[in-house]
Amino acid sequence: MSGLELDGVTKAFGAARAVDGVGLAVAEGAFLALLGPSGCGKTTLLRLVAGLERPSAGRIAIAGRVVADGGTFVEPEERGLGMVFQSYALWPHMSVADNVAFGLKVRRLPADKRRRRVADALAMVGLADFADRKPAQLSGGQRQRVALARCLALEPPLILLDEPLANLDAHLRETMQREFRRLHRETGATFVTVTHDQAEAMALADTIAVMHEGRLQQVAAPQDLYAAPATEMVARFIGRGALVPVAILEPAREGRLTVSLAGRTLAARGAATAPGPGRLVLRSETLSLSEALDAIPARVVDAVYRGGAHTLDLAIDGVEDVLVQVHSREARAPGTRVGLAVEDAWALAE
Structure with missing residues (x-):
């Protein structure tokens, strides 16, 4: 069963479509x-879910239950999901325990079950000794954990995270990334997070959906997005690849093809079905200086x-307005002529 299913989801604000025909199935x-x-x-799509x-x-269906379509709309509080906001959204006058218990009270859970759920959720996020404190007495990372504990206490099948690490410094972000991965493994819930940070997305998720102008560009595992981007937008956004114009000399066979660049013939990976103009995705970690002929x-x-x-930063002969980056232990002054070796590249047909 899918944890989340979207079919042709669109959201228009006047003539503008913030989300345009998105179809997506997220495994439980x-x-x-x-x-x-x-x-x-991406944030509008999360708000729709x-x-x-x-x-x-x-x-839109959550855990097999339709929550929105042409004739159905289930209100947020009836969808049975949890959400962690970028701003934490904690009640400042309530204790940590009362913040975590708030959603359970709304659901009229008996007091004894409520206390157990709160204790278990705080223990899960490492805040068992902070139950009586107020949010103002906590660090940013601790407040984020309280918001997550409040979500976990509801035991939802789907947890939505809206830029959850944006307000944390670099060290805390790394710590919370580990916490999110651990809690995802331990709870077995479906997690959906929104972020503009590709490093964060790759550190957290087993699947990434790249969006641009309201539409999905590609949905794949992080390593597949990086190694085989489906569009030029994905290639530029993931890994910040440089796209160099090339001529594809022959169609792909078993994922391999040849291209012509600056008078040289190169082997590359790709899926082009016919010869013609294309773009070669080049990243610094697969490039090196070379003295080969x-x-x-x-x-x-x-x-x-x-x-x-x-x-x-290198300009390839005959290629205008595109620079590629190479890391070298030896200094090279601007203007120096060099040779470039390509260890791996992905070709996109135009």
Whole structure:
């Protein structure tokens, strides 16, 4: 059974479509990240799942139950899900325990069961000794844990996370990433998080859905998004790849093909079904300087020392307006002619 299912979900604000025909099935117990730049529609999509917005069209089902379609709309409090907000949304006048118990009181859970649920949830997030404190007495990371405990106490089948780590410093973000992964494993709930940070999405999720202008660009495991982006937008956004124009010389066979770049023939991975113009996705970790005769001719445009290595911006001969980055232990002055070796690349057909 799917933990979450979206079918043709659309949300229009006037003539603008913030979410445009999104179809997505999230397996029960999965951890999905909705990833994309600001304004791509990911937060609106999360609000549609939560019931905070009504879809203009389409169907939404949670754990097999339809919560929104043409004739149905289940209110947020009746959807049986949990949500962790970027702002934590804790009641400042309530203790930690009372904040965690709030949703259980709304659901009229008996007091003894409520106390057990609160104690279990606080223990799960490592705050068993903080039950009597007020939110103002906690650090940002501890407040985030309280918000998560309040969510876990409800034992929801689906947990929505709205930029949950945005307000934390770098160290706390890493700590909470580990906590989210641990709690996901231990609870078995379906998690859906929204983020614009690709490193965070890759650290948290087993599946990432990349959005752009209200539409899904690609849904795949993090390693597949990185290794085989389906569109130029995904290639630029994930890993910040440089897209270099090439000629695809032959259609792909078993995922391999050849391309022509700067007068050189290169082997690459790809799925192009016919020869023609294309784009080669190049990332710095698969590039190196080379003195081989068949190396790609290039020129150093800029060089920056970053402690242990130099980051070189290179312009490939015959390629305009695109620079590729290479890390080198040896310095190269701007203007120096160099050869470029490509260890791995992914080709996209235009």
